[in-house]
Amino acid sequence: MGINGIPDQMKAIQIVELHKPYKLNTIPTPTSLSPHDLLVKVAVASLCHTDGMVTAGIIAPPSLPQTASHEGTGTIAATGSSVPASSFRVGDRVMCGIGLHFCGRCDECTGPRGDIQYCQQIDGNIGVTADGAFAEYVVADSRSCARLPDAVSFETAAPLACAGCTVWRGIVQAGLSEGQWVGIVGSGGGLGHLGVQFAKAKGLRVVGVDARDEGLELTKKNGADVVVDARKGKEEVVRQVQEATGGVGVDATVNVSDAKSAAALACAVTRLHGLVVQIAQPDEVSVPFVELVFRDIRIHGSLICSPQEAVDMLDAVAKHKVSVHTNPFNGLDKIEQLVELAHSGKMKGKGIIIVDPEQIKAEQKPGLELV
DSSP states (O other): OOGGGOOSEEEEEEEOSTTSOOEEEEEEOOOOOOTTEEEEEEEEEEOOHHHHHHHTTSSOOSSSSEEOOSEEEEEEEEEOTTOOTTTOOTTOEEEOOSEESOOSOSHHHHSTTOOGGGOTTOSEEBTTTBOOSSBSEEEEEGGGOEEOOTTSOHHHHHHIIIIIHHHHHHHHHHTOOTTOEEEEETTTSTTHHHHHHHHHHTTOEEEEEESSHHHHHHHHHTTOSEEEEGGGOHHHHHHHHHHHTTTSOEEEEEEOOOOTTHHHHHHHTEEEEEEEEEOOOOSOOOOOHHHHHTSOOEEEEOOOOOHHHHHHHHHHHHHHTOOOOEEEEESGGGHHHHHHHHHHTOOOSEEEEESOHHHHHHTOOTTOOOO
């Protein structure tokens, strides 16, 4: 056993070779913290679409083996020398940020917008180009982390670290006012089902578009005003959306689907001069020129929340009791079953691994209703 009860060794799910299954290894627990770092004892970690991009080498890790997952929650076990106690203390429950070791000098780090997540000089991103949260402990940068409200559970917050933060920013970037229409293409997936709820929490009317029975069911369950099956074809989808919106289409659309035709469909259901927020990351985003030139559809890319937006998102989750549909697996040794479900096309929402059940028990308090 190491300092302050932190073990010298820990279990971790690692990428040991590209295009190969994960391996559960025993590795040294990270003990060297940079000034802004937090050492987090992981409670829950989540599987994300990006994890598949990493194992496939689309986003190549600088070296292997590397611990997977960039969606983690847990309790702070140690803090770096420059982490102010007013921000984070040992024992705080946190959602881990993805960005690791921001430069602190560029316009993104120092500018008034607070968009530190766009820093181009960071050392890496946990679970992507640095060790991640599929482990008993993970190092995260305090400047991108967020404390959890008492009412938000580890299990809910883990998928929010990327999926939630990404689609929350997409809804924010849509720039709509209460009562306006937003479309969500891919509304029944891990990001989409959260986007439906976030949009409703902001008072928007929602058209959800999906191409799977499971996705359509989840879209309806989470409160979309209109649910449209993309398998009926572009013309029918557009007809149904225009019928629901007085013949004009939605005011803005958030696209979270990687399907080849998804971006074009997102444009087609959006009203003249409207905005499409592109979140999905296919190899190429393909849109007919008529949408851009004749209909003046604007396309805006969006990455992930700023630190303040992450705080705002967690507050909204607590206030509006946003439900994250999870598929929990108990223990790091269940990674094969989780990956199998994810690849089956039958998973609703997000797959998570409960790394430390004792932390789950500890957050249960009399009179406190967790989401």
